Structure formats: C-alpha cells, structure tokens
Amino acid sequence: MGPPKEGSRLRKPIPPFQAFLDAHRTAVYRFLMVSVGPNEADECFQETFLSALRAYPRLRDGSNLRGWVLAIATRKAIDAARARNRRALPVADPADEAPAALAVEAADPPDDDLWKAVAGLPVRQRMAVVHRFVLDESYAEIGAAMGSTEEAARANVYQALKKLREVEPR
Amino acid sequence: MKASELKRLGGGREAERKARVAAAELAGAARDAGLLDVAYAFADSPFGPLLVAVGRHGLLCVQYPNHDFDATLSEIAREVSPRVLESRSETDEIRRELDEYFAGGRRSFDVRVDLALVHGEFVKRVLRATARIPFGRVLTYRDVATEAGNALAVRAAGNALGSNPIPIVVPCHRVVRTGGGLGGYTGGLDRKKTLLTIEGVLGR
Structure with a gap:
C-alpha cells in the first residue's frame, strides 16, 4: 500500500x-x-437540514460536511433576510448589503446593546462576524461558506468591527 | 469590542438545548417531505437495548448490544441510503412485536423483512429457509443447507446464519447441530438458550 500518492x-x-x-x-x-x-x-x-437531507445522497465526499452545511445555512439566512427586507420595503429590490434589522421581540433575545449593534449590521457583515467569532472559523472557511473569497470575508469582518466600535460606547 | 463578547451571541448552553430540540423535530419533517429512507430506534429486550432499523422495504436489522451500533448504521448509510434518522414512529410496530415475543405472547412476526444488508444468493436462500422455521421447532444446519439448495454446504450455511443481520425475527436460533448440540450463535450461546427457552424447546 504505502502512503497515498501526491494529488490523490x-x-x-x-x-x-x-x-x-x-x-x-x-x-x-x-x-x-x-x-x-x-x-x-x-x-x-x-x-437548512431538509435541504441538506435532499442533497445528501448525491454527496461524494464527507471530509468537509461542516463547511457544506454552514454554506447551506448561510444561503437560507440570506434568503430570510431578503424576504424580511421585501416585507419592510415594498419598493426596492434590496441588495445583499441592505441593512436587515432583526425582528427582535421583548423577552428573547437579551435586550442589550451588543445584540442591537450586531442586529443593525448589513446581513453579510453580520454573518461574517458570526462565522469568525461565534464559530471560530478561518477567513478561508468563511469565504467558502459565504460563496465569496477569503479577502471578502476579511473585509466584511473588518467593516463590521469598525461599525460595532462606533456604536458601542466604551 | 472584544471577540469574547461576540462569542456570547452564540447562545451558550441554551443554544445547545434549542439545537437538540430542533434536531429532534427533523425526522417528522423529513418524513412529511418524503426524505426519510431509513428510521432506527432502540428496542427493549431481556438482553439490553436492541438496535432496530426499518427501511422503505422492511426491517433491515436487529442488532444485539454487543455489536457496534455506529458501524451498523454506517453500513446502512453505505449500502441502503445515507438518509438515516432516529425515529420512533416507523419502528413502533417492530418494537411492539418484539415486546410481545419476549413476553411470550407472540409466535411469529408480521413485519416485512428486507435482506438488503445480506450479500450472496446462497446466504439469502439460507436466511429465507430459516425464516420459515416455525416457533418452537428446530432444524439442523444440514436441513437448512439442503433447503437452500446445497446439502453439502453445511459450514457455509452456518456462516450464513452467523452473519444474519436480523436475528430473532429471522430465527437463526432455531438452527442447531445434527447430534443434538446447540451449535453457535452470533449473539452468544446464552441468548440462543434464552430464546429457545422462551419457545419451549429447552426446559426452564
């Protein structure tokens, strides 16, 4: 047998x-x-998981299932944000970068400044922050999950942190 | 703004609990969408929990607790379908029938059996012949080999029975040695004795 050949x-x-x-x-x-x-x-x-289940038998490689399912979840989150924007703004066809505020209700989630600040970010920036700081992913992984690039992911996180610093009184 | 502060947005242990609850609802949604190919659950038995798995064409396996359940589920994912979810409703019938059997109130199983995890025509013929042995009766390995079409393949018949993925329901415990010995059993000889005692073949 021996070790696997290079490139295989x-x-x-x-x-x-x-x-x-x-x-x-x-x-x-x-x-x-x-x-x-x-x-x-x-x-x-x-x-997200029903979409994954639908596509599951066609998968050929199980080596990055986490990245795969987070990419599906990312698409679902973007769809949900677009749907919400359409409901809020009947005029325009909002681009991804349009601010999508969270419909936050009283009891749930915690009614605090950090939540509000993150909820006020544009949807791609908000998701990049979640990938980076909640799920501890690398910029390359974030780029892959969001269907863009490592550089775009880095830029999204940078912009988001800048906005969060402006909002938060420290 | 520190990364550690952002981390708490993820919901901590509360998110783990909510994720568990949401995941438990997925099997029902999958069933409604026609996407559930194999359902599995654990059945009570005198031997401990049994893994039972039911596919679209019937019961795929009953596994004793000494087996590696994860390995069995991986085999099902590979050979039948990877759309495998834990679900109680699809497995209700087999679990009820097993309960009744162990309580002494059931002499045959009504669930449909699917030999999708069985490889080889001879092995399938041996298991089909075995499935026809009635409650409380026994055949010898030679009888079963003969029924399967090859009277000389006694050892092969023994191996086939040893690889039975659906013990109890496909009653390989009802096959014994010609000389009166019990022979072997995948689940361990004690289990074979228990099953034959339930069926009145062996005295208590």
Whole structure:
C-alpha cells in the first residue's frame, strides 16, 4: 500500500444523516440565532437540514460536511433576510448589503446593546462576524461558506468591527 | 469590542438545548417531505437495548448490544441510503412485536423483512429457509443447507446464519447441530438458550 500518492484525493465516507445532524446541529443553530434572530432560527434550521437531507445522497465526499452545511445555512439566512427586507420595503429590490434589522421581540433575545449593534449590521457583515467569532472559523472557511473569497470575508469582518466600535460606547 | 463578547451571541448552553430540540423535530419533517429512507430506534429486550432499523422495504436489522451500533448504521448509510434518522414512529410496530415475543405472547412476526444488508444468493436462500422455521421447532444446519439448495454446504450455511443481520425475527436460533448440540450463535450461546427457552424447546 504505502502512503497515498501526491494529488490523490482521499474521500471520507458519508456518515448516516443522524450522525451528521448530531455533529453540526449546535453550530448551525448558533449561526442562525445570530444571523436571522431567535424567532426565525427554528424555521431556518429545519429548512437548512431538509435541504441538506435532499442533497445528501448525491454527496461524494464527507471530509468537509461542516463547511457544506454552514454554506447551506448561510444561503437560507440570506434568503430570510431578503424576504424580511421585501416585507419592510415594498419598493426596492434590496441588495445583499441592505441593512436587515432583526425582528427582535421583548423577552428573547437579551435586550442589550451588543445584540442591537450586531442586529443593525448589513446581513453579510453580520454573518461574517458570526462565522469568525461565534464559530471560530478561518477567513478561508468563511469565504467558502459565504460563496465569496477569503479577502471578502476579511473585509466584511473588518467593516463590521469598525461599525460595532462606533456604536458601542466604551 | 472584544471577540469574547461576540462569542456570547452564540447562545451558550441554551443554544445547545434549542439545537437538540430542533434536531429532534427533523425526522417528522423529513418524513412529511418524503426524505426519510431509513428510521432506527432502540428496542427493549431481556438482553439490553436492541438496535432496530426499518427501511422503505422492511426491517433491515436487529442488532444485539454487543455489536457496534455506529458501524451498523454506517453500513446502512453505505449500502441502503445515507438518509438515516432516529425515529420512533416507523419502528413502533417492530418494537411492539418484539415486546410481545419476549413476553411470550407472540409466535411469529408480521413485519416485512428486507435482506438488503445480506450479500450472496446462497446466504439469502439460507436466511429465507430459516425464516420459515416455525416457533418452537428446530432444524439442523444440514436441513437448512439442503433447503437452500446445497446439502453439502453445511459450514457455509452456518456462516450464513452467523452473519444474519436480523436475528430473532429471522430465527437463526432455531438452527442447531445434527447430534443434538446447540451449535453457535452470533449473539452468544446464552441468548440462543434464552430464546429457545422462551419457545419451549429447552426446559426452564
């Protein structure tokens, strides 16, 4: 046998869906809680994992399932933010960068300044912050999950932190 | 603004709990969407929890607790479908029938059996012949080999029974040695004795 040849891709088998769900459910939930807000997190969670389940038999490699499912969750979060913007602004076709405020209700989530500040960020910046600081991902991983590049992810996080510093009185 | 402050947006242990609750609802949503190919659950038995898995074409496996359940589920994902979720409702019937069997109130199983995890035509024929042995009766390894179409393949028949993924329901415990010995059993000989005692073949 010997070591695998250079350039040969080692495929990891696809685990039973339940094992995949158990391994990544918390990361996906954390991501959605901040990205779409606690009120829509459950619905987006079901949509994310149903999409994953639909595509699951076609997967050929199980080596980056976390990145794969977070990319699906990211698309669902962007869709949810767009839908919310359409409801709020009947005129325009809002671009991704349009501010998408979270529909925050009284009891849940914590009614504090940090939450409000993050909720006020444009959707891609908010998601980049969640990927970076809540899920501890590298910029390369964030770029992949958000369907953009490492540089764009870095820029999104930079812009977000700048805004957060302006908002927060320290 | 510190990264550690942002971290708490992720919801801490509360998010873990909510994720667990949301994940538990997924099997139902998957069923409604027609996306649940294999459901599994754990059934009570005198031997401890049994893994039972039900596919679209019937019962795929019953596994004793000494087996590696994760390995079995991985095999199902590979060979049947990776759309495998833990779910109680699809497995209600087999769990109820097993309860009744262990309580002494059931002599045959009504659930449909799917031999998708069984490899080889001879092995399948051996298991089908075994499935026809009635409650409380036994055949020898030679009988089963003969029924499967090869009277000389006694050892192969034994191996086939040893690889039975659906013990109890496909009653490989009802196959014994010609000389009166019990022979072997995947689940361990004590379990074979217990099952044959339930069926009145062995005295209590």
